[in-house]
Amino acid sequence: MFKIRGITVASLMAILMICLVQGCGVNYSLSGGAIPENLKTYSVAFFENISPIVNPSLSQTFTEKLKETIRTQSRLSQVNQDGDATFEGVITNYGITAAAVESNTDMAALSRLTVTVKVTYKNTKDDTGNSDFEESFTQFKEFRGDFTGQENSLSQEIVKMLAEDIFNKAFNNW
Numbered sequence: 001m002f003k004i005r006g007i008t009v010a011s012l013m014a015i016l017m018i019c020l021v022q023g024c025g026v027n028y029s030l031s032g033g034a035i036p037e038n039l040k041t042y043s044v045a046f047f048e049n050i051s052p053i054v055n056p057s058l059s060q061t062f063t064e065k066l067k068e069t070i071r072t073q074s075r076l077s078q079v080n081q082d083g084d085a086t087f088e089g090v091i092t093n094y095g096i097t098a099a100a101v102e103s104n105t106d107m108a109a110l111s112r113l114t115v116t117v118k119v120t121y122k123n124t125k126d127d128t129g130n131s132d133f134e135e136s137f138t139q140f141k142e143f144r145g146d147f148t149g150q151e152n153s154l155s156q157e158i159v160k161m162l163a164e165d166i167f168n169k170a171f172n173n174w
Contacts, residue, residue: 041077045087074171085122109144114139118136123170133169141154
């Protein structure tokens with residue numbers, strides 16, 4: 001067994017592993033990673049669905065998921081309007097397309113549900129406006145078979161991914 005100044009290499013490795021697992025008191029979490037200290041509140045306006053195809057519950061589902069994502073992954077307090085960080089926008093696309101076609105028929109073997117959300121983010125505490133953005137975010141899920149039986153779960157998964165993307169763009173500079 002090797003020793004360095006009376007400490008075995010195995011003991012040194014164990015101490016190092018404990019520090020890595022416990023983080024040695026340093027928090028490297030991405031949750032709320034780059035939220036400026038002067039931001040205390042956020043508000044999310046209702047995202048209207050202006051897509052040619054309208055899922056009647058998508059606007060409410062998306063708006064609530066974005067609020068929840070920010071609430072659970074940051075220290076910010078939610079307010080109904082005029083937050084230090086504001087999110088507003090519209091759902092611009094909710095559509096199904098063929099992702100793969102069977103070779104012996106012209107039927108779709110794999111379909112894709114795509115949702116696009118146009119978001120305007122403003123950090124009212126940033127006088128430079130450098131952190132503000134207006135951007136479209138798109139996510140999709142592929143599926144096989146009947147859409148109506150899968151629509152709710154597919155929409156939920158896409159909404160979750162979109163909310164994460166928007167959170168990361170606003171607060172983690174991704």
